[in-house]
Amino acid sequence: MIRKILIANRGEIAIRVMRACYEMGIRSVAVFSEADRTSRHVLYANEAECIGPAPSSESYLSIDKILEVAKKHKVDAIHPGYGFLSENAEFARRCEEEGIIFIGPNPQTMIDMGDKIQARRHMIAAGVPVVPGTQDQLNSPEEAVGVCKAIGFPVMIKASMGGGGKGMRLVHRVEDVVEAYNACKSEAMSGFGDDTVYIEKFVEGPHHIEFQILGDKHGNVVHLGDRECSVQRRHQKVVEESPSPFLDPELRQKMGAAAVAAAKAVGYVGAGTIEFLVDKYKNFYFLEMNTRLQVEHPVTEEVVGLDLVKQQILIADGHELTIKQEDVHQRGHAIECRICAEDTENNFRPAPGVISRLVEPHGPGIRIDSAVYEGYEIPMYYDPMIGKLIVWATRRQYAIERMRRALYEYKVAGLVTNIRYLRRIIDVPQFKEGNYDTSFIEVNQDRLRPRPGFKNDSEDMAIIAAYIDYLMNYEENKPDNINENSSALNRWRAFGLQKGVLRV
Amino acid sequence: MIRKILIANRGEIAIRVMRACYEMGIRSVAVFSEADRTSRHVLYANEAECIGPAPSSESYLSIDKILEVAKKHKVDAIHPGYGFLSENAEFARRCEEEGIIFIGPNPQTMIDMGDKIQARRHMIAAGVPVVPGTQDQLNSPEEAVGVCKAIGFPVMIKASMGGGGKGMRLVHRVEDVVEAYNACKSEAMSGFGDDTVYIEKFVEGPHHIEFQILGDKHGNVVHLGDRECSVQRRHQKVVEESPSPFLDPELRQKMGAAAVAAAKAVGYVGAGTIEFLVDKYKNFYFLEMNTRLQVEHPVTEEVVGLDLVKQQILIADGHELTIKQEDVHQRGHAIECRICAEDTENNFRPAPGVISRLVEPHGPGIRIDSAVYEGYEIPMYYDPMIGKLIVWATRRQYAIERMRRALYEYKVAGLVTNIRYLRRIIDVPQFKEGNYDTSFIEVNQDRLRPRPGFKNDSEDMAIIAAYIDYLMNYEENKPDNINENSSALNRWRAFGLQKGVLRV
Amino acid sequence: MEIQIGNRLAEVTLLSKEGNNVSIEIDGKIYHVDICMFANGQVSILNNGLSYDATLIKGDTGKHYRVALNYSNYEIDMLDSQAKYMRMRKKNDSEKQADKIKAPMPCKIVKVYVEPGQQLQPGDIVLTIEAMKMQSNISVSEACTVAEVRCAENDSVMAEQVLVSLNLNA
């Protein structure tokens, strides 16, 4: 029985896992880098151990150090979260060797699904539609030209080990194939150490829609419905929702069945995600499988009503799934926004810094999965995502209204965040209508720029706020006041009405 | 159409209503007393106006001042929240006169249901079971003795205008009737200015279970299921849950039908609550009707999935209910804890003060309806309730586990709260088993006392925390250090790792 | 230094400090901890792989602390020589009625029952106060005389504010 879990991660996802542990009566062990001594996951955990310097390669990616702590603290299992070691088959294998349960699929599944050509083969064998193309390795530019002609333009040339938008080229004309093929190969070699590339038909007006699945160690697999993840910036998801406004019940049912078939084909154990591309004609194709918890898992939790992390732990502990496919119902609508410390007006430059003021939204239908607090310094070493804001409501329209309200309440000062940008996203008519594909951010660039401020009372109020602060400090710092106790200084201090809010 | 609403309240409920307004695109107007300039509802609202000194009688209870602000700000409607003027028929009537929509039932319904004898008569006429007794006014002690003998002991003698546990006496023997009758009458006269009393059979092992209902202006009424509110201290609810663990589906269905009949009997419009007593034999009796939103409304919202405040506003605006009784389903389980600034170890003495540290729980299944923030000074003039913590989970057991986790995360420093007390409540076996009635707090007094601290590492850690703080301040305040820039002082300052968390 | 925690008197010595790492001996037991202090009173301690998240509330004198940790509140006093002396003096007085009646919390004065010069018997009620809709009475524990009434009905007063001063029948 699992009684103690080490969480090999940081940030909001580490807290997310620890929350589930606490509810299940399981002790949690945090690991942290030297930059993370004051991070929430260290404060939250029952036990905590430093595993090295700030760079991930010397801490959160160090298999040896993490296993050392796991053994020292006598943990029964390790939860990898997402990112870092979560899709590292070697790490899963090493856990197995040490007799520690790795909360995720077995290493062979991770290897099978990590290699895109392999994964394609598995899916074809399982009868899951894949994007037309070849699953064979290409051996020459000439072969590439032949394949492209056969499946028809436009095509994508992709690195087998690629990901996150790297090592891929879109080709529209036969005369561009050779150059793209060569560029892709060399990028793949330098980026991933493997120059295997393959070719797929380019999907038009594509939606990125994924299905959450759960498989236990007894061969049962269910899917928990879909998530629409087409609001992407440089292949990174920004806003996700469930259910997808694009799917109809029939297509949802077909895709769900395909997702279950896909998971069964690889004997999948744990929580996983089958990502599909859906074109504008509602054809769907297997894209890839993520063999871990996703950042956007909460939107599924909100509409389906299950706790996915608890399910992961129960599955890892050998329990049979208690939920049957026919019991899974999507109720209402959920939307997630990723809150990032980045300057959307300066090419999304990351913006680490100290949070001087933090107001998080609350009230009906609001969920915050976050790892920051007022006074926290966001380190520069890790991902700029500082938290996730999830809303639920009975209908999509109400969920959007709730998200507007929540973004209005959300106040982070001291550093730059994307909160206003998110607000503009959900105000775009195409988003409100639920009629968008992965081109959304590019197509709506202009609408996503900050609107020019117009002269109104707000502007004058901003002037007043700054001016009064300036005067308060000026009065205070005036040399005359140093030996004076009352007068000017105290007059200014009287601005603070109450002890708690008294400035200065 | 309602475009602007004045919220004639403060605290968490004012924020709750404003959140619904914001989502519906309705402007909100806050009113505040001089003690509330920095309260959250003033900061949250679009518009705000001071209505007088701190005492409620001169501000939040001043009908004239509130209507003056309503007219100045040209509001379409007024939401009264709970408490203050929410059940004041005169206020509802005055709103009507001014052409402002009062978000609640019409004044006559409030009058009918405010008088307990009247309410009993209405219920009997509607076929709703009431506690055996007389709905007639008693004219002499002798008459009282006769009635008591007729319905059988034990009996309750109650003031017609009473409430909150005042003006009532439990009588077990015929020889105590006269004294109790006289005491009750005099208490009623001095407390409520009306000495009408009546007699009811005393219900054994009573559960306080209530049904949420909604009625529109077109004669439609639905109920939204039940809430168990038997965890009470001096007739004040402390923990509420939905659904009640005591009801079975058949009884729930019968009581729901009775609640709808009760509401229809008085032509009820808006959100209201029918309170029942249920005895240990599962007989149920009408207790009273609350003609307003209840503090505990969120547990219903969580399991039914509706936003009650939005429903109130839509109903007030003349919309027909879109929800039908057969569409109402209770999903999962919700529990609410009322967070109060009170010292549970000192006879629940109220504990106003400044919140120096505030950590609110987050993550899956957590909802906070609160009005406080770090640095906020809780004024001494109003209710000690500073917020509500609501959890939802698929099953009651999981909801309890989630509540334990949430109470663990909830940290309020600078003043005393009942958070630890709440934690002890949900740990009582009787509560966990869902097998409790209104005697719960009295019966479990001993279990609800703080357990004596045992000497362990935690105690030594507390010593270390205090000692290091003491040393830091000592080193800083040493006269030697005033002219020294580095050395000791800076050594101690190095305790703060990062700018954001740097102490001193 | 001696530190009082609840009923326990602990002997505490700082052995060493390097950055955030501190060695402290408490009643003969040595702890090596990693400690972080936050501006809002939060304290994080890592002790032998265990993580403790405590909250400090400091009393006015800087020598009294209330520490919240896990599910307990600890009342802690730093007993430096001055504090020990004060304590000794106070101990002798502890049963006696103080010569000043102070407000136990921010509150409103509902009723004042006494006037200067009035003789009081043990148990006599001096004031009724109200905070957050709850009223309570303040009475004296021994016979005394009212010296001065420093508040009036309907006054709002701060915690620790002197409301009435008394002449004790010495």
Next chain:
Amino acid sequence: MEIQIGNRLAEVTLLSKEGNNVSIEIDGKIYHVDICMFANGQVSILNNGLSYDATLIKGDTGKHYRVALNYSNYEIDMLDSQAKYMRMRKKNDSEKQADKIKAPMPCKIVKVYVEPGQQLQPGDIVLTIEAMKMQSNISVSEACTVAEVRCAENDSVMAEQVLVSLNLNA
């Protein structure tokens, strides 16, 4: 006093102050507001029945503010006489390469491409920095010579820290 907000130059005068109530004239328009300042930079203003919840972030000099209010960020500068002088000087320099390259944010130095004495042409890349898994290059905008390299590869540096100093070809 003159206050710059975005591209607008506003003339601002404090007319009176009584407790939290302030009268201020901005470009001829008079406001009577009730204003509360909070320790964490929050500012609440009530103006003519409307409620504004703003957040202030103060720059290092105490004369620059970023104010977040509703859905806008305002960049505000207090133009006292000293600031005006600095501004005038700076204006003349604004197109020119500064003689120090500073870190735009807390970051890690990934690569240093230059060494002291090296001649640089406009557009030459001096450094690659990394923060939050994103890399970016820093280059010079005019010809110059590297005077001193004050950072090394793999260094972690603070915002505004000087990384390289340059001799400008004056």
